[in-house]
Amino acid sequence: MQMTRAQLAEAYRKMRTIRVFETRVHGEAQAGRVPGSTHLYAGQESVAVGVCMALNDSDYIVSTHRGHGHSIAKGCEVNGMMAEILGKETGTCKGKGGSMHIADLDVGMLGANGIVGGGPPLACGAALSAKTLGTGAVSVTFSGDGAVNQGTTAESLNLAMVWNLPVIFVIEDNGWGEATSSEYATAGSIVKRAQGYGMTAEKVDGLSLSDVYESMKAAVERARNGEGPSLLHVTTERFYGHFNGDVDTYRSDSLKADQRANRDCLIRLRTALTEGGLIPADALDVIDAEVEILIEKAVADARAAAEPDPATLTTDVYVNYGQEA
Amino acid sequence: MQMTRAQLAEAYRKMRTIRVFETRVHGEAQAGRVPGSTHLYAGQESVAVGVCMALNDSDYIVSTHRGHGHSIAKGCEVNGMMAEILGKETGTCKGKGGSMHIADLDVGMLGANGIVGGGPPLACGAALSAKTLGTGAVSVTFSGDGAVNQGTTAESLNLAMVWNLPVIFVIEDNGWGEATSSEYATAGSIVKRAQGYGMTAEKVDGLSLSDVYESMKAAVERARNGEGPSLLHVTTERFYGHFNGDVDTYRSDSLKADQRANRDCLIRLRTALTEGGLIPADALDVIDAEVEILIEKAVADARAAAEPDPATLTTDVYVNYGQEA
Amino acid sequence: MSRKTFRAALNEALHQEMAADPRVVVIGEDITGGTGGDGEQDAWGGAFGVTKGLLGTYGRERVLDTPITESAFVGAAAGAALTGLRPVVEIMFVDFIGVCLDQIMNQAAKFRYMFGGKTRCPMVLRASFGAGARSASQHSQALYPLFTHIPGLKVVIPSNPSDAKGLLIEAIRDDDPVIFLEHKMLYDEQGEVADQPYTVPFGEARVLREGKDATIVAFGRMVGRAEEAAKILANEGIKISVIDPRTTAPLDTETILEFAEKTGRVIVVDESSPRCGMAADIAALVAEEAFDSLRAPILKITPPHTPVPYAPSLEETYLPDAARIVAAVRRSMNYKG
Amino acid sequence: MSRKTFRAALNEALHQEMAADPRVVVIGEDITGGTGGDGEQDAWGGAFGVTKGLLGTYGRERVLDTPITESAFVGAAAGAALTGLRPVVEIMFVDFIGVCLDQIMNQAAKFRYMFGGKTRCPMVLRASFGAGARSASQHSQALYPLFTHIPGLKVVIPSNPSDAKGLLIEAIRDDDPVIFLEHKMLYDEQGEVADQPYTVPFGEARVLREGKDATIVAFGRMVGRAEEAAKILANEGIKISVIDPRTTAPLDTETILEFAEKTGRVIVVDESSPRCGMAADIAALVAEEAFDSLRAPILKITPPHTPVPYAPSLEETYLPDAARIVAAVRRSMNYKG
Numbered sequence A, B: 001m002q003m004t005r006a007q008l009a010e011a012y013r014k015m016r017t018i019r020v021f022e023t024r025v026h027g028e029a030q031a032g033r034v035p036g037s038t039h040l041y042a043g044q045e046s047v048a049v050g051v052c053m054a055l056n057d058s059d060y061i062v063s064t065h066r067g068h069g070h071s072i073a074k075g076c077e078v079n080g081m082m083a084e085i086l087g088k089e090t091g092t093c094k095g096k097g098g099s100m101h102i103a104d105l106d107v108g109m110l111g112a113n114g115i116v117g118g119g120p121p122l123a124c125g126a127a128l129s130a131k132t133l134g135t136g137a138v139s140v141t142f143s144g145d146g147a148v149n150q151g152t153t154a155e156s157l158n159l160a161m162v163w164n165l166p167v168i169f170v171i172e173d174n175g176w177g178e179a180t181s182s183e184y185a186t187a188g189s190i191v192k193r194a195q196g197y198g199m200t201a202e203k204v205d206g207l208s209l210s211d212v213y214e215s216m217k218a219a220v221e222r223a224r225n226g227e228g229p230s231l232l233h234v235t236t237e238r239f240y241g242h243f244n245g246d247v248d249t250y251r252s253d254s255l256k257a258d259q260r261a262n263r264d265c266l267i268r269l270r271t272a273l274t275e276g277g278l279i280p281a282d283a284l285d286v287i288d289a290e291v292e293i294l295i296e297k298a299v300a301d302a303r304a305a306a307e308p309d310p311a312t313l314t315t316d317v318y319v320n321y322g323q324e325a
Numbered sequence C, D: 001m002s003r004k005t006f007r008a009a010l011n012e013a014l015h016q017e018m019a020a021d022p023r024v025v026v027i028g029e030d031i032t033g034g035t036g037g038d039g040e041q042d043a044w045g046g047a048f049g050v051t052k053g054l055l056g057t058y059g060r061e062r063v064l065d066t067p068i069t070e071s072a073f074v075g076a077a078a079g080a081a082l083t084g085l086r087p088v089v090e091i092m093f094v095d096f097i098g099v100c101l102d103q104i105m106n107q108a109a110k111f112r113y114m115f116g117g118k119t120r121c122p123m124v125l126r127a128s129f130g131a132g133a134r135s136a137s138q139h140s141q142a143l144y145p146l147f148t149h150i151p152g153l154k155v156v157i158p159s160n161p162s163d164a165k166g167l168l169i170e171a172i173r174d175d176d177p178v179i180f181l182e183h184k185m186l187y188d189e190q191g192e193v194a195d196q197p198y199t200v201p202f203g204e205a206r207v208l209r210e211g212k213d214a215t216i217v218a219f220g221r222m223v224g225r226a227e228e229a230a231k232i233l234a235n236e237g238i239k240i241s242v243i244d245p246r247t248t249a250p251l252d253t254e255t256i257l258e259f260a261e262k263t264g265r266v267i268v269v270d271e272s273s274p275r276c277g278m279a280a281d282i283a284a285l286v287a288e289e290a291f292d293s294l295r296a297p298i299l300k301i302t303p304p305h306t307p308v309p310y311a312p313s314l315e316e317t318y319l320p321d322a323a324r325i326v327a328a329v330r331r332s333m334n335y336k337g
């Protein structure tokens, strides 16, 4: 289940793309060019990418409010995403959804979600479609350490077992739900909770792309073989505040400095690739440069794009209402 | 933690009272004198009574749609209950609530509940009152094997741990949620689910009054000592269909016959008391006769009572609305 | 054409659509009954027997019993509808929407808009509703004003067996999320129902009778009571028009306004609670759009602003009946501006 | 008396009531912030900073952070209210009511009625609401028509700092479940607010201005926009009455009808969705109770029947503004029956 060099290069490119994308979104937000608020994924890249590298285009993911990384990892196009976040008509959702509602079903991305715990039932549904229609696809739901407490998550774990669904619950534990620590809010063990439903579950070090990838590969294989759902409890850390407006005083400066210095999944991967002699530094530098250009263009295009025509306010509510909504 | 003879006699009287009450409610329903539908507790008496014997009057219970047994065990008065079920103005709730909404806060009975899973959050709240106001009371929530899957139950297990509440989750597993077996609908292990939240939990044989009582005693002691919540997974069986209108064809006749012949908690207790030389049969016969008279009067009074005055339709909506609702 | 109950008409619609389209699946609690036990299978066919017999024909792959977790399985229906299935999910009593509203209000109803019109969510949520069965406060509500208020949902309230079948087939074939509400006191109502599949379009009111003196707009079970009242008044020579909009979203505003203008007197009869309810919605429409034809105040006949009580003496008083409707029409007729 | 923001006025009300009554506890997500971490404690004081500083004065026993489980902690507030506490529970955005409506709709709102009037449930549910912050479809709804529809609830919508304080203190002292809704665009609004504790009674509308030509009824943030419109019209000599009911349940029908009769022209301006919404509720009231004084159709100025969009160009079009209100009043004034 080792990743090939090509896969590793691709994974590095994706992680790098997410990091630069989020850094630029942060800049745009600071500059007042992001109309709403936005939740940045920087620091957690290895999770989204490790998970999505184990999936096919026809597989599904259901995301969260912190969805940019998942979207990019699953193949959403960054130009549309940046335009959406800036509220432009060229956005993935024509400017109607914004940062918290990016979706692209063509690549199996069933949507970011503004409701904590909103996703797991939807992922069960996508898995039901795959099972009933016999497409062989699997479905993945990302949830945070906060969302794991929401009743919808528990109900979905049980339903996934009862219906033996090809669904994988990826719990991204970054230690915080907004300004409240999982230390305080999430009792017991997430892995044991899943096992209480008879579900296969394991804890995974999210700092390691390959650990995430390999655990995910095994879970996907079980799901495709009709062996049912799995839960992965992946530990990770977020680099920015909860959302762009969060000054993040509830985490000590030393902790945050230590994070970026010693627990940056992107640095980890780069070191592993270069020191392991898998991909030379200059090849990675080329990727970095290409990513910079890609995102720079996304930002420039998004800034230049027009806001949605007010006439589109009442479109897209229904497929067919027989009268205007 | 052994029960005294007096306690055992009291427990037998309560169990017998519940059994006769439910048998008579069933009869009234068959005769068309119960306006709505009703969920009978017969068969599960040892659970309600074993649990409530371990409580004080100042402790709280939160019940379910199958609440008659819990109400009687906690001390609700059978005349008011029978009148309520028959929809009379002399009912516990003046005829406004019916079988599914019997409540009497004076004895710590916070209400039956028509919403499966509606109770656990309320029980956490009662426990919070006890903790905040320092009354030393504990709170108990009864839930079925079906309700245990509801998200509210899972959320409440976590909240009870996070707030370290003096609350006890009693799961009455009678094997069925309406016409669907827990075999099918409830994945994994209920005890392991609770342990996943770090909660003390154990499985208890509900056929044995003393097993229920002793596990409950220990849980109450932990709660009163500030050692937090517990879950008891109590196995039991219901003798009637899910509700009075359920013909119950989904359970084989042999199974139902076997239940009443070999797994009747009331017969178990009677045998244990007599053969164990704890209480002679004739003393129990006296109790039986007294219970018959008590319930007969409740039925007679309820039948004779008047229906609520239509003028009371719009009262009791608000404490004070400044205008009629 | 043959006589069928409201229940049988719904069951036939489900059978015919499941036969016609393999993407149609049925999901809910006890919709078969007996699952996992040693007794009869398909023992219930749903709490009201509407899905009975589907298991035998379509099997467990397409007739899915659920745990008691409405958020999970209603959300699953929404997710399945996004990805190729056409689920018909049952909530036993609409009152239970409180435990899963998010999956309807913030997910299914809003996907298409939030996602810029790129998705479809063809799901049907069926639920029983209404008072009259002595089921008390948590099992007797109407609640369709909540759904009607939420943009992105379609809301259907059949009042008779024939409409029930045609509207349910329309709902299953519709590409938007549809809330389909069945009054529990109508399940045993009989009526002539065509045997082959057919649809009744959304947003087209049914005109039960035309009369020049006043217009009664009613929904669900109240349609029958409006008819009763109209018959009583007819004996006195008072000619009433009775309109059943059949769907609250979309709403057939044209027909309602046409009759408001023709008669100048409008009485709305509705079982949902009065505040921000269906009667207010219709009255407000007429007060804005048909003002100059109005010859009397728009009257709303609804239950009081109270939960639904248990005792028969209270519940019968709670519900609007023919007598109250007749009295209202008389009040309207005798009104001197 | 001193100038305070809407946020500060709410915070002061909480401080004063917690000081006055040990049974008052505050519950919600991140209402302190930093809990369990190595950084600043009380770092947030709630997502909108309304509860900031309570932790320092009243401690964790009475200021309770929660996991992200609205059903559990809103239900806990209801259970606590039944048993001696007076909880003030915060739902960060009213949109999240979808995950916990049952505990409000079927539990807290109905206890007293179901239990025959023998219980009290003195809880306050606070939530932010409303559009304008570019928060998109799941974080911008108004939704108070849902609560207003449900018998057993009281619903409060303050439009300015002074009312915010007085209404919140009234809500905390009230013995029924109260839904207290704070428009997120008003938190920074400044106004004169008395320093000592005081109450503003429920069911008493505020009359911002009296004018003989037409009456505008508005709620929450729309009250300010109605005032803007009234000022513009005043310059043209058109005299408008502006009414802020302040609570939708109970509703001050008397004042609304009095002004409807005085002016004969009524325009309802509301931010909630139009179908079965607040504007329809008021319009229906007037159409039934003040019919003979009406000189023009009752106009409803609301957003369209769509979810709330994200992009500024769309969201600004979505919301009623002074220009639309002015145009509506002109339409009403120029109406020839």
Ligand SMILES: Cc1ncc(C[n+]2csc(CCOP(=O)(O)OP(=O)(O)O)c2C)c(N)n1
Residues within 6 Å of the ligand: A064, A065, A066, A114, A115, A116, A117, A143, A144, A145, A146, A147, A148, A174, A176, A177, A178, A242, D029, D068, D070, D092, D096, D099
């Ligand atoms: C039902 C609901 N409750 C509360 C919120 C507000 N909220 C948004 S994100 C968030 C924290 C989520 O924490 P977690 O699940 O750990 O995800 P993370 O933000 O850490 O990625 C909260 C409370 C919400 N959006 N939905």
Ligand SMILES: Cc1ncc(C[n+]2csc(CCOP(=O)(O)OP(=O)(O)O)c2C)c(N)n1
Residues within 6 Å of the ligand: B064, B065, B066, B114, B115, B116, B117, B143, B144, B145, B146, B147, B148, B174, B176, B177, B178, B242, C029, C068, C070, C092, C096, C099
């Ligand atoms: C939220 C909700 N969903 C469904 C129902 C319908 N219902 C009433 S009782 C019941 C079965 C409950 O099973 P369990 O929890 O095991 O309790 P038991 O009836 O066995 O005592 C169901 C599904 C309900 N009342 N509330």
Ligand SMILES: [Mg+2]
Residues within 6 Å of the ligand: A144, A145, A146, A172, A173, A174, A175, A176, A177, A178
């Ligand atoms: Mg987190």
Ligand SMILES: [Mg+2]
Residues within 6 Å of the ligand: B144, B145, B146, B172, B173, B174, B175, B176, B177, B178
């Ligand atoms: Mg059970």
